[in-house]
Amino acid sequence: MSKVTSGLKGLDTILNGGYPAASPTLLKGASGTGKTVFSLGFVHARLCRGEAAVIATCDEAPRRLVGYMDSFGMSGSEHLDAGRLVICDFRPDLSQTVVGEYDLSPILLRIAGAIEQCGAGVLVIDSMQNLLLGLDPEHPRHELLELFDWVRDQGVTTLVTMSEGDAEGGALFEEYAADCIIHLTQHLEHNLMTRYLRVLKLRGSSHGSNNYPFSLTGSGVSLLPITSTRLDYQASIRRVSTGVARIDEMLGGEGYLQGVSLMVSGRAGSGKTILATTMMNQVLEQGGQGVVHLVRGVAGGADAQPAFGGARPATPSGVGAANDPLRTRHRNGAGGAFDLHHGADRAGVSPGAGPRPRLGADGHGLFAPGKDADDPLHLPHQGPGGDPGAERVVVKARGSRTSCQVKEFTITDSGIRIEDPYIGEGALVVGSAKYARIEQEREEAERKRYELTEVEQALAALEAEYQSRRESSDAKFEARRRALERRMDELRRQADQTGSVRDGMRDWRS
Amino acid sequence: MVRQVVRLYVLGDTPIARRAIENLRTLCAQPEFNALYETEVIDLLEHPTLAEEERIIATPVLIRKLPEPMRRIIGDLSNQERVLVGLDILGRDAG
Numbered sequence: 001m002s003k004v005t006s007g008l009k010g011l012d013t014i015l016n017g018g019y020p021a022a023s024p025t026l027l028k029g030a031s032g033t034g035k036t037v038f039s040l041g042f043v044h045a046r047l048c049r050g051e052a053a054v055i056a057t058c059d060e061a062p063r064r065l066v067g068y069m070d071s072f073g074m075s076g077s078e079h080l081d082a083g084r085l086v087i088c089d090f091r092p093d094l095s096q097t098v099v100g101e102y103d104l105s106p107i108l109l110r111i112a113g114a115i116e117q118c119g120a121g122v123l124v125i126d127s128m129q130n131l132l133l134g135l136d137p138e139h140p141r142h143e144l145l146e147l148f149d150w151v152r153d154q155g156v157t158t159l160v161t162m163s164e165g166d167a168e169g170g171a172l173f174e175e176y177a178a179d180c181i182i183h184l185t186q187h188l189e190h191n192l193m194t195r196y197l198r199v200l201k202l203r204g205s206s207h208g209s210n211n212y213p214f215s216l217t218g219s220g221v222s223l224l225p226i227t228s229t230r231l232d233y234q235a236s237i238r239r240v241s242t243g244v245a246r247i248d249e250m251l252g253g254e255g256y257l258q259g260v261s262l263m264v265s266g267r268a269g270s271g272k273t274i275l276a277t278t279m280m281n282q283v284l285e286q287g288g289q290g291v292v293h294l295v296r297g298v299a300g301g302a303d304a305q306p307a308f309g310g311a312r313p314a315t316p317s318g319v320g321a322a323n324d325p326l327r328t329r330h331r332n333g334a335g336g337a338f339d340l341h342h343g344a345d346r347a348g349v350s351p352g353a354g355p356r357p358r359l360g361a362d363g364h365g366l367f368a369p370g371k372d373a374d375d376p377l378h379l380p381h382q383g384p385g386g387d388p389g390a391e392r393v394v395v396k397a398r399g400s401r402t403s404c405q406v407k408e409f410t411i412t413d414s415g416i417r418i419e420d421p422y423i424g425e426g427a428l429v430v431g432s433a434k435y436a437r438i439e440q441e442r443e444e445a446e447r448k449r450y451e452l453t454e455v456e457q458a459l460a461a462l463e464a465e466y467q468s469r470r471e472s473s474d475a476k477f478e479a480r481r482r483a484l485e486r487r488m489d490e491l492r493r494q495a496d497q498t499g500s501v502r503d504g505m506r507d508w509r510s
Numbered sequence: 511m512v513r514q515v516v517r518l519y520v521l522g523d524t525p526i527a528r529r530a531i532e533n534l535r536t537l538c539a540q541p542e543f544n545a546l547y548e549t550e551v552i553d554l555l556e557h558p559t560l561a562e563e564e565r566i567i568a569t570p571v572l573i574r575k576l577p578e579p580m581r582r583i584i585g586d587l588s589n590q591e592r593v594l595v596g597l598d599i600l601g602r603d604a605g
Binding site: 088089090091092093095096097098099100101102103104105106107109110113114131135 | 519521522524526529530533554558559561562565566567568569570571579580581582583584585586587588589592593595596
């Protein structure tokens, strides 16, 4: 079946294309749920595509309706002057008396006339129950059915708003007659109001069936269907610096990937906000835009301002209407804040700047690390050194070369500083314990150096003693050798003398 | 005294429209009505823009513009007393 875009990307996703073309769609909801804004948004979307539209108003004066469009930035008076928008005034006259039988065919006559006049393909009736107010018709449903049949015949895409709260059983009648029924509600929990949209029925087409939160903003309806999100967006390969060089290093050198969901977890006081504002500041300095979502703040943006110098203030929109569903989900403990993030990526609400650091307390299990976020950075409060200093660990970073080391994390006047912890002798210490360990090591070295000189001196003494001993024994050896040589010479001479005597005696005998 | 004009708007020649015209005629025969008002019957099929101008939602409808305040009486005018009350000719207690 053919669809007509509703002008809201989120609603088109839920309705699988938009409102059914050439068919009546019923927008039901109590007063204040946003029926009129929805229908004005639809009219605006059609007018922007060069079509013409007819609004049959039964609640508001035509002039006021155009004023609403203008204030939502839908340029109502411009379209009205150009003749593309025709507003029929169907406000009931409460001074009227009813005497006897009547029929409601002038309604059709007037709508048909207006549609013919501007060649409209779109009709909005706001709201149906006021159209029949004060008439108390015997068979009002019959007229409604006639109207629905007529728009189908004419091929006019029609949006009819209707208040609920009609206790009669007959209230269901229009639900059978319409081809698409959208139910708008508002829900108050913990003093926070959230608007919800649900599609009750869409003939001949599939549609999202959940309760989708939406909000009314300065430009109309804002609707991000979380559960209709398809994870088919392109992963980014652009890197964004965190503003802390050492953290960038830990994340592979250039920071985190643009567009990721970033979770910073840690106990109270461990520096989550400062880290987040540092990142935000970095983005602002690079010329990007940032929005600080104050999930835990009450109101105002003081908490969101970067805590140290040289920072341009972020734009806090902590209490902005767009965050209502998020805040409510948060309060309810639904833990789906990250889903909304993916949704935001899809809907293209704030994909430009990329970084969306999110703060989560360690104490409650709302943010299970590694489950939802792409890059959880963990800030445990109690370091292994027993010092209440902070340290940080990158638990996981999708698609990044990540350091798995624990680093020391300190907050100084000039921002965040990351230092290496003391590693040695099988232990890893940070904080004051680290300095104690460093001091201890220095003393140890001093002692060793002292001992070294002692040993050196001993060695020198030993060598000197050895030298002197060798000298004296050399002298002794020499003296002894000489004595022996002398004795040898003497004995040799004496032996020669004895020989010559014996020769002389032999000569004499012979 | 100048008689004011009350107009009866109908849409096409339907049984209800015919009944309303008939009832209006009977009304005109009444002296207290006839003294104050002239009547005129308009078929919206012949003057379709009038439906928009007069902001007509149901037919038949009897519209008295003057004297102020404007009065609208929707229906086939089958109860004459209520019509006269509606046009302030009869007091509320008479109805």
